[in-house]
Each structure stands twice: as structure tokens, then as C-alpha cells.
Amino acid sequence: MPNLDNLITEWRNSLLADRKVSPQAVxxxxxxxxxxxxxxxxxxxxxxxxxxxxxxxxxGTVALSEExxxxxxxxxxxxxxxxxxxxxxAFAIIALVIARFSGGRSDLLLASHVLLVTFGxxxxxxxxxxxxxxxxxxxxxxxxLPCSLPRVTFIFGCVALAFTTGGVVLGMVWxxxxxxxxxxxxxxxxxxxxxxxxxxxxVLCHRFGPATPRRLLVSSLIGxxxxxxxxxxxxxxxxxxSYPTTSYLKLxxxxxxxxxxxxxxFAPAGWLRFRKIG
Amino acid sequence: MKLDKELVAASxxxxxxxxxxxxxxxxxxxxxxxxxxxxGKIEWTDGMxxxxxxxxxxxxxxxxxxTKSDSGRKRKYYALQPDGRGALREQKEQWRLVNSTLSxxxxxxxx
Numbered sequence: 116m117p118n119l120d121n122l123i124t125e126w127r128n129s130l131l132a133d134r135k136v137s138p139q140a141v142x143x144x145x146x147x148x149x150x151x152x153x154x155x156x157x158x159x160x161x162x163x164x165x166x167x168x169x170x171x172x173x174x175g176t177v178a179l180s181e182e183x184x185x186x187x188x189x190x191x192x193x194x195x196x197x198x199x200x201x202x203x204x205a206f207a208i209i210a211l212v213i214a215r216f217s218g219g220r221s222d223l224l225l226a227s228h229v230l231l232v233t234f235g236x237x238x239x240x241x242x243x244x245x246x247x248x249x250x251x252x253x254x255x256x257x258x259x260l261p262c263s264l265p266r267v268t269f270i271f272g273c274v275a276l277a278f279t280t281g282g283v284v285l286g287m288v289w290x291x292x293x294x295x296x297x298x299x300x301x302x303x304x305x306x307x308x309x310x311x312x313x314x315x316x317x318v319l320c321h322r323f324g325p326a327t328p329r330r331l332l333v334s335s336l337i338g339x340x341x342x343x344x345x346x347x348x349x350x351x352x353x354x355x356x357s358y359p360t361t362s363y364l365k366l367x368x369x370x371x372x373x374x375x376x377x378x379x380x381f382a383p384a385g386w387l388r389f390r391k392i393g
Numbered sequence: 394m395k396l397d398k399e400l401v402a403a404s405x406x407x408x409x410x411x412x413x414x415x416x417x418x419x420x421x422x423x424x425x426x427x428x429x430x431x432x433g434k435i436e437w438t439d440g441m442x443x444x445x446x447x448x449x450x451x452x453x454x455x456x457x458x459x460t461k462s463d464s465g466r467k468r469k470y471y472a473l474q475p476d477g478r479g480a481l482r483e484q485k486e487q488w489r490l491v492n493s494t495l496s497x498x499x500x501x502x503x504x
Contacts, residue, residue, distance in 0.1 A: 139469075140443060140447065142467055142469075143420060143443060143469045144440060144443060146419075146420075146421070146462070146466050146467060146468050146469070147420050147421045147439060147440075147443075149464075149466060150421040151421070151439070153464075172438070172439050173438070173439045173440045174438040174439065174440035174441060178438070178440070178441075179440045182440065182441050182443075182444045183443075183444050183447075185444060186444050186447060186448055186451075257483065260451075260452060264451075265451060326453075327452065327453020327454075327474070327476050328451070328452060328453055329452075329453065329476065330453070384483070
């Protein structure tokens with residue numbers, strides 16, 4: 116007859132084989148199972164009976180896997196939309212850069228710099244778009260965020276940071292070759308530095324800080340403001356990286372709604388919900 | 394009398410959050426506390442509590458940490474977070490509203 120440890124190992128393996136329950140969750144469930152078994156053994160049951168009874172109280176492996184699977188089942192439409200936009204944007208940016216490069220209007224280093232930085236900034240904007248959707252939806256009704264959301268925001272944060280860092284480094288190499296220095300603290304470069312700082316803080320807070328999904332999504336709106344100022348604001352100053360595509364009006368049109376959404380993120384859930392009077 | 398499955402599921406979040414206001418706790422102890430308070434009438438399949446705890450943690454309402462129990466086994470403790478206290482306040486208001494509405498209705502029907 117198998118001993119208790121063998122039975123528990125077998126039970127662990129069957130739970131892990133389904134891949135719906137994480138090893139850490141299985142450790143937690145095992146602690147619970149063993150507590151139950153200890154209690155039942157004290158009533159005079161045999162190990163085999165106590166094990167059987169404890170498993171019954173805990174729930175079968177199929178039922179447990181199904182319960183854990185429900186955690187991942189909920190999908191939030193904005194996450195799907197933002198992911199689709201990110202993939203489309205990646206292809207569009209690559210196509211644009213290839214067109215510029217093959218048209219002889221840009222060298223490869225500069226084209227890659229533009230590609231990476233643009234995608235890094237866009238990823239931060241998309242994270243901010245999730246924040247806007249969250250605040251808007253929460254203003255009308257409290258709702259349960261899907262459990263996969265922290266993973267999604269972390270991935271977007273890391274992608275934004277990685278691409279921006281790569282882009283900035285390539286830009287520095289290009290600047291050294293073309294302008295004779297790596298870094299000059301002009302408005303656009305300072306903007307890029309602040310954006311990088313923001314992206315790093317976001318990822319670090321996500322990983323190590325007391326950041327809840329709500330705080331992360333609301334703070335992602337600050338990311339929108341930082342990127343708008345760093346990316347488009349630099350154009351207004353008229354230094355080395357100056358492009359006549361931005362106006363103060365356009366910049367304000369991006370910043371003000373984000374500030375408004377950020378402030379609305381602190382209001383109680385459902386504050387805009389329609390209430391009947393009387 | 395046993396509670397309906399749906400009602401047990403709906404009450405799981407306020408129950409867990411309320412128990413955690415008493416202090417940090419772990420899965421087995423939370424279930425024992427619910428059994429004790431409900432005189433065994435609220436019956437959870439033990440394993441179903443854990444996805445709820447993990448969901449609460451993902452939402453930032455509780456935070457977990459691993460410690461070693463007296464028996465030397467790894468044990469995961471959960472602690473209520475400020476957002477969890479806020480969520481519990483909202484839950485309390487909702488449950489009180491349901492309670493007072495039903496109480497009024499049933500008082501009227503008895504009169």
C-alpha cells in the first residue's frame with residue numbers, strides 16, 4: 116500500500132500535469148491538504164482514509180484545475196484591441212522605415228533609431244490607452260479586472276522600455292557619427308531621457324513596488340503626458356531635433372484629456388453612473 | 394439549511410476580506426473561521442477558496458507572503474491591503490442594501 120507522501124506526490128503531479136495550476140498554488144494546496152489530513156488522523160482514521168477524505172474536502176484535481184482556469188478566462192476587450200493595435204503599429208512602423216531607407220532618405224542607423232524609439236513611445240501610449248479605458252469604464256460601474264491584466268501591463272511596460280532604450284542607444288551612435296557627440300541635452304534628448312526614466316520607474320514599480328492594477332492603469336496616464344511632452348514637446352523648442360509638425364494646441368489636446376482621466380481615476384467607482392432622482 | 398452555490402460564491406469575497414480584517418491568515422484557517430462563524434452552514438469546497446485569494450491578490454486587494462509553519466511546512470499568508478479595505482467598505486454597503494431591502498419586504502408581507 117502506498118504511503119502518504121507517495122499519494123501526495125502523485126496528487127501533486129496530476130495537478131501540475133494539467134498546467135492550469137501553478138507550482139506555487141500546488142504548494143499552497145498541499146499545505147491545506149496536509150492540515151486536513153493531520154486533523155483527520157487525530158480522529159483515529161488510517162492514513163489512506165484520511166487522505167481520501169481530505170482530497171474530497173479539497174476538491175478533485177479536475178474541479179480544481181477548472182476553478183483556476185476561470186481566473187484566466189476573463190478577457191477585457193481593450194486589452195485585445197490594444198494588442199492588435201500594437202502588432203499593426205509594429206508592422207506599419209517597419210514598413211515606413213524600410214520605405215524611407217530604400218528611398219535613400221535615411222541611413223540604416225537613423226532608420227533603426229526612429230523605428231525603435233517610435234515603437235517604444237507608441238507602446239507607452241497604448242499602455243495609457245488601457246488606462247483611459249479603465250478609468251472610463253470604472254466611472255460608470257465598478258468591474259473586475261481580468262487576472263491577466265498585470266501580466267499584460269508588465270509586458271507592455273517592458274516592451275516600451277526595451278525599444279526606447281535600444282532606439283536611444285542607436286540614436287547616440289548615429290549622433291556621434293553625424294554631429295560629433297553622443298548626447299547634447301537638447302529638448303528632444305532631454306525628453307527621451309525623461310521618457311526612459313518614466314518607463315524604468317513604471318517597470319520597477321510594477322515588479323517590486325506596492326503597485327495595484329488600478330494604480331498602474333491610472334499612472335499609465337502620466338506616461339501619456341510624459342511621452343507627449345518628450346516626443347512632441349521637443350519639436351516646439353526648435354533645436355537640433357525640430358520638426359514643424361507640432362503646435363501648442365495639438366500638444367494640449369493630448370495632455371489635457373489625459374490629466375482629466377488621471378484625476379477621474381481617483382474618483383469612487385461608478386461616480387458617473389446614472390441615478391434616478393426621487 | 395445549506396446556502397445555494399451561487400450565494401456561497403457571491404459572498405466569498407466579502408467573507409475573505411472581512412476575515413482578513415481580523416489579521417493575516419492562510420487558506421485553511423480562513424475556511425475554518427467561516428465554518429466556525431456559520432456553524433458549518435456555509436460550506437466551501439476547500440480548494441475553491443484559492444482561486445478567490447489569487448484573484449484578490451491580482452487585484453491588489455490582498456498581499457501574500459510565504460512563511461514556515463510550526464510543522465516546518467511552507468505556508469502562504471494573506472494580508473489585507475488599503476485597496477482591500479476600500480473594496481470591503483463597498484461590499485458592506487451593497488450587502489446592507491440587499492439585507493435592508495429584503496427585511497423591509499418580508500416585514501411588509503408578515504404584517
